[in-house]
Amino acid sequence: QAQLQESGPxxxxxxxTLSLTCTVxxxxxxxxxxxxxxxxxxxxxxxxxxxxxxGSTSYNPSLESRVTISLDMSKNHFSLKLTSxxxxxxxxxxxxxxxxxxxxxxxxxGTLVTVSS
Amino acid sequence: xxxMTQFPLSLPVTPGEPAxxxxxxxxxxxxSNGNNYLDWYLQKPGQSPQLLIYLGSKRASGVPDRFSGSxxxxxxxxxxxxxxxxxxxxxxxxxxxxxxxxTFGPGTKVDLK
Numbered sequence: 589q590a591q592l593q594e595s596g597p598x599x600x601x602x603x604x605t606l607s608l609t610c611t612v613x614x615x616x617x618x619x620x621x622x623x624x625x626x627x628x629x630x631x632x633x634x635x636x637x638x639x640x641x642x643g644s645t646s647y648n649p650s651l652e653s654r655v656t657i658s659l660d661m662s663k664n665h666f667s668l669k670l671t672s673x674x675x676x677x678x679x680x681x682x683x684x685x686x687x688x689x690x691x692x693x694x695x696x697x698g699t700l701v702t703v704s705s
Numbered sequence: 706x707x708x709m710t711q712f713p714l715s716l717p718v719t720p721g722e723p724a725x726x727x728x729x730x731x732x733x734x735x736x737s738n739g740n741n742y743l744d745w746y747l748q749k750p751g752q753s754p755q756l757l758i759y760l761g762s763k764r765a766s767g768v769p770d771r772f773s774g775s776x777x778x779x780x781x782x783x784x785x786x787x788x789x790x791x792x793x794x795x796x797x798x799x800x801x802x803x804x805x806x807x808t809f810g811p812g813t814k815v816d817l818k
């Protein structure tokens with residue numbers, strides 16, 4: 589059974605770039621959709637975007653100008669970059685895996701990223 | 706954009722008793738392929754969300770059969786036939802028809818009476 593683990597800085601300064609990596613263990617990146625979602629403290633979920641193993645991507649229109657999702661087959665991980673962050677980007681960030689682009693079956697444990705100076 | 710509403714927003718439950726949560730969409734989630742693009746997730750306290758039901762009524766792998774989903778178009782229901790203590794948490798629905806704008810419901814907090 590594959591497992592996902594998010595990693596990256598827990599604190600990012602305003603206007604800087606948030607960078608997270610999701611490492612996949614127990615399986616390859618092939619044939620799946622790999623997504624990022626986030627959840628601000630005490631609030632609901634927001635889908636950020638996905639990348640298919642082929643490299644095709646789709647992003648939430650509200651974040652599209654600031655988001656890049658990429659994958660590295662050799663390292664078996666995929667990454668999220670979110671530029672020009674503000675306090676509104678403070679959230680628990682989750683990475684997920686599914687055979688469908690519109691579903692999120694396997695989740696990482698999540699990582700809290702706080703945007704603060 | 707599609708707006709998702711849920712009710713109730715808080716649901717005290719008694720173990721062994723049934724429970725039901727409703728989710729309503731401002732637009733039909735019925736695709737021409739016959740599928741309703743409405744999923745249900747449960748987020749237990751301190752945990753990541755887990756997929757319970759997809760396409761309105763299909764139970765995800767590993768989900769106990771006490772969970773069932775029903776409905777079509779704009780009105781959907783998640784039912785727990787006999788609540789267990791481990792079922793507490795926040796249940797939320799999400800529409801996945803109008804991509805790439807997935808819309809989540811506000812969540813229904815289920816806890817024990």
